[in-house]
Amino acid sequence: MLPKGTRDILPLEKKRRVYLQNTLAEIFECFGYQPIETPALELFKTLSGKYGEEGERLMFKLLPRGAKFEQLSGLSATEMGQHIEEALRYDLTVPFARFVVDHRSELTLPFKRYQMQQVWRADRPQKGRFREFTQCDADVAGPGGMVQEAELIQLYDWAFERFALPVEIRVNHRSLLQGLAALAGCPDRFVDFAVGLDKLDKVGWDGVRADWAQRQLFIDWERISWMSLGDTAWSAALERYKQHLSEEALAQRGLADLHELDALLHAVPPKHAQLRLDPSLARGLDYYTGCIFEVSALGVELGSIGGGGRYDNLTGLFGLPGVGGVGISFGLERIALALEQLHLFPDSISAAPPLLMAHLGGEAGLRAFTLTSQWRRSGRAVEFYPKEDKLRKQMEYADKSGIRWLGMIGLDEIQNNTLSIKDLKTGIQKVFGQLETEAIFDFVNA
RNA sequence: GUGGUUGUAGCUCAGCUGGUUAGAGCGCUAGUUUGUGGCACUAGAGGUCGCCGGUUCGAACCCGGUCAUCCACCCCA
Known part of the structure; x- marks a missing residue:
C-alpha cells in the first residue's frame, strides 16, 4: 500500500531513469550548467504566492510541530496559511531563486x-x-539576453534528439499575451483571457469564445479574429503578430524579443524538434514574465513533458531585486512513459548483469567463486549462483533473471582447467581456458 | 475541487435472471530430465469475492454506505 499518486520503481525502470538523468546531466554540463540540490522542505512563506491560486491549493503544506489538525480544521484557508510554517517544494524554480539570494556572495552571476x-x-x-514526480531543471540567474532562450531551445532539441523522441516545442511570450488581451479590450482581465485562450488546442476557437463568455469576459472578437486563421510557421506567424499588434504598447517587448529569437534560431536552427510560435500558450505559473515554453511528445497521449520560461524578478521577492532568470524543466516520469510507449529505450539497458557463474558444487564451486571474484575485481559485472543446485535450476534462474550468458564449471572443467560459457539467447556454447579472461569477455560482450 | 468507471488468485479477467464444493489463462512450486534453460506433459500450492451494514431460507451477484482505483474536467511535468 502506498499513498495515492506515488509509486515504487523496479530495477529496469530505475536503470532507465538513471540513463535519462545521466544523458540530461551530460548535456546540461555541456552547456555550462552546474549541479546543485536543495531541501525537499521549504519555508511556506518562500513558496506561498508564487504559483497562483491553483498552485497554492495543490501545495503540500505541513502542520506545525505539535499542532493538532482539529485545532486548525475550523479555520479558513488563509487563516490556516498563517499557521503553516513549512511545505514540500512544488517545483525547482522558486527554491532556486531562494538559493540564489541566500548564496549571492558565493555565486558569480x-x-x-x-x-x-x-x-x-x-x-x-x-x-x-x-x-x-521528478523534475530536471536547467536555469540561468542573472543578466543575459535572448541567446539564453535560444540556448535553452537548443538544449531541448539536443536532449530529445538523443532520446529519439519526436517533440514539438511551443513558444510564446507573456507580453504578447498581454498585448492580445489589450487588443481584445480586456487588459485588466489578462489571466482569465490567457487561461481561456490556453484551451485552444483542446476545444478550438468556438470553445475558447465560450470559455471567455463563461468568465464574463467581454471580448472584442472582431479585433482578434485574425488569430483564428493562418499558418503557424514561425517567421510568417511572427510577421502577422507584428502587423496586428503594432499599436499595442504591451506587446512591444514580446515582439522585439521574439524577433531577436527568430534571428538567433535562423543561425542555429533546431535539428530535431518541431518549433511553433503559439500565442495560445499561457502556462499558469505566476512568475513568468517573458518567453514561455512548453514541450509535448508527438505520437503519445500525455500532458506536456517539459516547460519553462523567463521570470524577471523572482529573487526580488526574497530581497534581491534586479536579478532575473530563465529556465526549463524536463518531466522525468512523463519522458520515461513516452519512451516506453514508443519503445525508444535502448535494449542495452538491463537491470541484470550479463554473466552468471554456474557450478556443480564442491571444488567446482570454489573454483567458480574464485574466478568470479577475480573478474569482479577487474570491474566485470558477474553474478555467482549462491548454492549447489541442478544445472537446470541454475539455467532457469539465469533465463528468468534476464542474464544472457552462463559460465559453467563442473568436474570436466576442473580436470581440464577450462570453463564453459553458453549464450542462452543463441544456444551457442564455447569452452575457454580459465585464465583466458580477454577471450571470455569478448564472447560475453558480443 | 467536479463528473464518471471499476474493485473476484501474484497478474489479466470469467462467473447466465441471487442457489449450495468460486473458475480460466498466465505466473509460481515440484517432477518427467542427479551436466544444459526457453517448449511439452503431469501433479500441486494459492482467494476474508475491497470493507461495513441491510434485504433474503440463501448474496461474488440486489440495496445503502465507505474506502480504493482508473478516466475525464480543472491544472500541470
Whole structure:
C-alpha cells in the first residue's frame, strides 16, 4: 500500500531513469550548467504566492510541530496559511531563486545551475500525473539576453534528439499575451483571457469564445479574429503578430524579443524538434514574465513533458531585486512513459548483469567463486549462483533473471582447467581456458 | 475541487435472471530430465469475492454506505 499518486520503481525502470538523468546531466554540463540540490522542505512563506491560486491549493503544506489538525480544521484557508510554517517544494524554480539570494556572495552571476529532484503536488492522480514526480531543471540567474532562450531551445532539441523522441516545442511570450488581451479590450482581465485562450488546442476557437463568455469576459472578437486563421510557421506567424499588434504598447517587448529569437534560431536552427510560435500558450505559473515554453511528445497521449520560461524578478521577492532568470524543466516520469510507449529505450539497458557463474558444487564451486571474484575485481559485472543446485535450476534462474550468458564449471572443467560459457539467447556454447579472461569477455560482450 | 468507471488468485479477467464444493489463462512450486534453460506433459500450492451494514431460507451477484482505483474536467511535468 502506498499513498495515492506515488509509486515504487523496479530495477529496469530505475536503470532507465538513471540513463535519462545521466544523458540530461551530460548535456546540461555541456552547456555550462552546474549541479546543485536543495531541501525537499521549504519555508511556506518562500513558496506561498508564487504559483497562483491553483498552485497554492495543490501545495503540500505541513502542520506545525505539535499542532493538532482539529485545532486548525475550523479555520479558513488563509487563516490556516498563517499557521503553516513549512511545505514540500512544488517545483525547482522558486527554491532556486531562494538559493540564489541566500548564496549571492558565493555565486558569480550569471549563474547556471541544473537540478534533478522530486517535487510534490497534491493533485488528483491520473494518467501520467503523479503527486510525487521528478523534475530536471536547467536555469540561468542573472543578466543575459535572448541567446539564453535560444540556448535553452537548443538544449531541448539536443536532449530529445538523443532520446529519439519526436517533440514539438511551443513558444510564446507573456507580453504578447498581454498585448492580445489589450487588443481584445480586456487588459485588466489578462489571466482569465490567457487561461481561456490556453484551451485552444483542446476545444478550438468556438470553445475558447465560450470559455471567455463563461468568465464574463467581454471580448472584442472582431479585433482578434485574425488569430483564428493562418499558418503557424514561425517567421510568417511572427510577421502577422507584428502587423496586428503594432499599436499595442504591451506587446512591444514580446515582439522585439521574439524577433531577436527568430534571428538567433535562423543561425542555429533546431535539428530535431518541431518549433511553433503559439500565442495560445499561457502556462499558469505566476512568475513568468517573458518567453514561455512548453514541450509535448508527438505520437503519445500525455500532458506536456517539459516547460519553462523567463521570470524577471523572482529573487526580488526574497530581497534581491534586479536579478532575473530563465529556465526549463524536463518531466522525468512523463519522458520515461513516452519512451516506453514508443519503445525508444535502448535494449542495452538491463537491470541484470550479463554473466552468471554456474557450478556443480564442491571444488567446482570454489573454483567458480574464485574466478568470479577475480573478474569482479577487474570491474566485470558477474553474478555467482549462491548454492549447489541442478544445472537446470541454475539455467532457469539465469533465463528468468534476464542474464544472457552462463559460465559453467563442473568436474570436466576442473580436470581440464577450462570453463564453459553458453549464450542462452543463441544456444551457442564455447569452452575457454580459465585464465583466458580477454577471450571470455569478448564472447560475453558480443 | 467536479463528473464518471471499476474493485473476484501474484497478474489479466470469467462467473447466465441471487442457489449450495468460486473458475480460466498466465505466473509460481515440484517432477518427467542427479551436466544444459526457453517448449511439452503431469501433479500441486494459492482467494476474508475491497470493507461495513441491510434485504433474503440463501448474496461474488440486489440495496445503502465507505474506502480504493482508473478516466475525464480543472491544472500541470
